[in-house]
Ligand SMILES: Nc1ncnc2c1ncn2[C@@H]1O[C@H](COP(=O)(O)OP(=O)(O)O)[C@@H](O)[C@H]1O
């Protein structure tokens with residue numbers, strides 16, 4: 001199965017709606033709670049990063065019998081130094097965004113911790129692609 | 142312990158999400174950082190925060206939290222209230238600050 005969601009940059013009012021939709025799908029597919037919890041965390045953070053840091057983006061979600069693959073593709077400033085961005089606490093979020101409780105610099109590390117595979121590619125000035133893969137059973141990892 | 146019991150014992154005001162008051166509370170979490178809550182809060186917890194915007198309800202719903210306590214008498218925005226009612230996740234308000242209400246809730250949950 002494949003699903004595609006649009007994400008608008010700057011639209012904090014809808015942040016989390018993709019994660020919420022995918023959570024519902026995973027529940028319908030009877031995916032175990034412990035697996036879906038991790039996916040929801042990783043996807044929420046990926047979604048929020050597009051809202052907070054990019055101009056617009058798309059979440060492509062692909063589910064088969066053994067895994068879920070999420071590809072977040074955005075048009076935006078890109079990430080010039082990915083290892084730096086991955087550091088817990090590093091954030092370029094604006095003061096207003098931080099005041100709302102976003103911009104803790106924990107998003108990418110939450111995504112790393114809660115996915116089985118995470119790949120980031122980014123082109124400065126163009127955009128970022130984040131791939132997240134989670135397996136439904138621990139034996140196929 | 143049910144939320145309703147916590148409301149009466151801690152003298153909280155129910156702002157919204159009345160249909161969720163019989164949810165069972167299994168713990169608490171205190172943070173104003175959404176990434177911290179999404180990453181670390183446990184399902185069934187009461188979340189204590191000073192944030193009032195609607196993203197707190199998105200997080201509460203994704204994490205299946207029992208309720209949100211907003212501290213220092215702050216008033217949630219109308220979108221936050223609407224989401225709370227939609228999701229049946231109560232928003233509770235206290236005049237107390239985070240330290241005080243956390244201590245009270247901790248004592249209450251520890252007892253049982
Ligand atoms: N999709 C993205 N586009 C551009 N920059 C990004 C994107 N995702 C993350 N970043 C950069 O990486 C930093 C760290 O991201 P993250 O760990 O999620 O923390 P936060 O979002 O709280 O700042 C961000 O502050 C930003 O500079």
Ligand SMILES: [Mg+2]
Nearest residue numbers: 048049107108
């Ligand atoms: Mg982030």
